[in-house]
Amino acid sequence: MIGGGPAGYTAAIRAGQLGFKTAIVEKRGTLGGTCLNVGCIPSKALLHATELFDEAQHGFAKFGIKADGVSVDLPAMMAHKAKVVTELTKGIEFLMKKNKVTYLAGAGRFKSADTIEVTLNDGGTKEIKAARTLIATGSDVSSLPGIEIDEKTVVSSTGALALDKVPGKLIVIGGGVIGLELGSVWKRLGAEVTVVEFLDRITPAMDGEVSKNFQRILGKQGFEFMLSHKVTAVKPGKKGAKVTVEPRDGGEAKTLEADIVLVAVGRRPYTDNLGLDAAGVETTDRGFIPVDAHYATNVGHIYAVGDVIGGLMLAHKAEEEGVAAVEIMAGQHGHVNYESIPGVIYTMPEVANVGATEESLKAAGIAYKTGKFPFTANSRAKANSQTEGFVKVIADAATDRILGAHIIGADAGNMIAEIVTAMEFGGAAEDLARTSHAHPTEMEAVREAALGVNGGTRQM
Numbered sequence: 153m154i155g156g157g158p159a160g161y162t163a164a165i166r167a168g169q170l171g172f173k174t175a176i177v178e179k180r181g182t183l184g185g186t187c188l189n190v191g192c193i194p195s196k197a198l199l200h201a202t203e204l205f206d207e208a209q210h211g212f213a214k215f216g217i218k219a220d221g222v223s224v225d226l227p228a229m230m231a232h233k234a235k236v237v238t239e240l241t242k243g244i245e246f247l248m249k250k251n252k253v254t255y256l257a258g259a260g261r262f263k264s265a266d267t268i269e270v271t272l273n274d275g276g277t278k279e280i281k282a283a284r285t286l287i288a289t290g291s292d293v294s295s296l297p298g299i300e301i302d303e304k305t306v307v308s309s310t311g312a313l314a315l316d317k318v319p320g321k322l323i324v325i326g327g328g329v330i331g332l333e334l335g336s337v338w339k340r341l342g343a344e345v346t347v348v349e350f351l352d353r354i355t356p357a358m359d360g361e362v363s364k365n366f367q368r369i370l371g372k373q374g375f376e377f378m379l380s381h382k383v384t385a386v387k388p389g390k391k392g393a394k395v396t397v398e399p400r401d402g403g404e405a406k407t408l409e410a411d412i413v414l415v416a417v418g419r420r421p422y423t424d425n426l427g428l429d430a431a432g433v434e435t436t437d438r439g440f441i442p443v444d445a446h447y448a449t450n451v452g453h454i455y456a457v458g459d460v461i462g463g464l465m466l467a468h469k470a471e472e473e474g475v476a477a478v479e480i481m482a483g484q485h486g487h488v489n490y491e492s493i494p495g496v497i498y499t500m501p502e503v504a505n506v507g508a509t510e511e512s513l514k515a516a517g518i519a520y521k522t523g524k525f526p527f528t529a530n531s532r533a534k535a536n537s538q539t540e541g542f543v544k545v546i547a548d549a550a551t552d553r554i555l556g557a558h559i560i561g562a563d564a565g566n567m568i569a570e571i572v573t574a575m576e577f578g579g580a581a582e583d584l585a586r587t588s589h590a591h592p593t594e595m596e597a598v599r600e601a602a603l604g605v606n607g608g609t610r611q612m
């Protein structure tokens with residue numbers, strides 16, 4: 153395995169379990185990749201911490217809890233984040249030992265199709281001959297032409313996870329998942345946040361109704377949005393930066409001032425210095441490694457999985473692919489069902505989705521029906537005072553088979569799992585609707601939405 157992120161380390165564990173003699177090469181110095189080191193985990197640690205702070209400031213009073221004088225100790229918050237990251241990345245090292253996987257801390261580079269040279273972080277090199285190689289080198293932050301990330305004033309997600317003080321004004325370039333999550337962190341800590349998005353809506357791949365509601369909710373929280381706008385220049389100065397913004401469809405440019413600019417315009421496949429040419433492995437125009445249905449590259453015994461092959465850039469998608477690729481190498485039937493990979497935005501409320509959107513079904517000419525249930529009508533959400541959002545279930549008009557689901561709600565990220573499972577089993581909306589759900593739980597809203605698909609909602 154080259155790359156020790158979710159794709160590489162999960163594949164390595166599976167390879168160990170299946171009896172392959174396995175080595176994992178990771179140059180970062182710690183295992184866990186983007187996700188554990190500078191992605192999923194540190195962002196969720198900060199999201200949770202700042203959510204607690206926000207609740208203490210604005211949410212406790214209505215429950216009759218007085219929490220006057222609550223304040224933030226940013227270094228302590230960052231220390232908590234660092235501790236979680238260290239413990240989890242060490243945990244992956246333990247899992248490598250447990251599964252008899254050799255961990256080589258260093259940068260891997262193909263010398264030929266079956267030889268990899270590892271430049272060890274501690275000095276020296278080591279050559280490995282491999283019957284099969286799995287490329288799992290992931291992705292890296294990308295920027296816009298002419299905008300240089302210095303990780304001080306103009307930061308990527310990595311810099312935004314480690315600011316040493318709360319910016320007065322934060323401009324986020326890009327209204328996608330990462331920009332909105334990290335924007336939420338700093339917003340809750342007191343920053344004024346403006347999101348500049350080129351398209352006419354945030355989170356554009358999401359179900360339209362959900363993204364519209366999501367934007368409205370974030371707006372109520374104080375986010376400012378400049379949609380259909382493009383950033384044409386960012387000039388860092390002694391203090392902060394000047395950001396030039398233009399309406400996408402023509403019009404006058406404006407200059408905005410910011411203490412920190414977060415560039416969150418996406419990620420690029422990472423194959424720098426990997427020696428793909430020496431191995432004969434091809435890439436697409438955009439730098440992704442194309443693979444066949446068995447995750448093999450154009451060089452049959454070299455496989456690739458995770459962010460580096462494109463598709464959804466999600467840790468759990470990378471993990472599924474890693475496992476499937478190794479099982480296929482072992483002659484088994486590894487498989488990833490791309491129709492049922494959930495996506496979650498860990499803001500408050502959370503936003504979760506799986507499968508088709510109404511827009512994608514319309515475009516494909518597939519007849520569907522929907523059921524929707526708002527959390528304002530869910531008793532547990534009411535008791536918890538978390539009534540924002542709704543559950544929407546989309547099913548095939550003829551067969552009732554669940555085609556997709558979309559949730560905005562406090563616990564949407566956990567709730568979507570039930571629908572993912574139903575979809576994995578080819579379930580119908582009626583299956584969800586006839587499943588007993590504990591009362592009172594927010595999960596009852598899933599059942600009610602499923603009932604609604606066939607006009608049978610009971611609680612409203």
Ligand SMILES: Cc1cc2nc3c(=O)[nH]c(=O)nc-3n(C[C@H](O)[C@H](O)[C@H](O)COP(=O)(O)OP(=O)(O)OC[C@H]3O[C@@H](n4cnc5c(N)ncnc54)[C@H](O)[C@@H]3O)c2cc1C
Nearest residue numbers: 155157158159179185186191192260290458459465466467
């Ligand atoms: C801020 C942020 C938040 C995110 N939050 C979530 C989330 O909540 N949920 C979710 O599902 N996804 C999230 N993601 C996305 C997730 O992190 C990625 O989809 C996932 O890490 C991809 O896994 P991977 O193994 O393909 O690649 P990576 O995790 O990028 O791992 C690749 C590893 O390969 C190493 N490497 C590269 N080249 C070499 C080489 N030549 N030799 C040795 N090692 C090499 C790199 O150092 C890296 O550690 C987030 C991403 C970011 C940036």
